[in-house]
Amino acid sequence: MTDKGYDLSSERSGGRAKLARDTGLSASIIARLMSGQQVSYETLLALARSTGIPVMELLIRTGKATEADFSLSDEEFGQIGVQSGKRLTPEEVAAAAGVPEEDQAWFATMVRRIRRRGTGDSDSAAGGAAAEG
Structure with missing residues (x-):
């Protein structure tokens, strides 16, 4: 979030309030998110849409998914790979x-x-x- 311009260094920095305003999420949801508590998928989706952070990154950072969940093999993904080019x-x-x-x-x-x-x-x-x- 700091890369997106939100100063989250302390509760009084104003970054959390600005993030809440910009995302349309409540201050309590932002506080839960910042303290590492679980938030809903819908919350992460709203956060991704309003900040431009990929939802995949948010899912991984919040522990709702792992990188392995997004690295499916060609067979699992239903694609054909052409290694020879x-x-x-x-x-x-x-x-x-x-x-x-x-x-x-x-x-x-x-x-x-x-x-x-x-x-x-x-x-x-x-x-x-x-x-x-």
């Missing part, structure tokens, strides 16, 4: 996106056609109608 093939994208196996060849063909045509195609309405039919 190479572009994925349309088939790899289809598999990663969960396209049904019987539709993956069609998906790969459509991706290749879109790449060939580029984004400057003025006949997009006809392409949309053809894709629907």
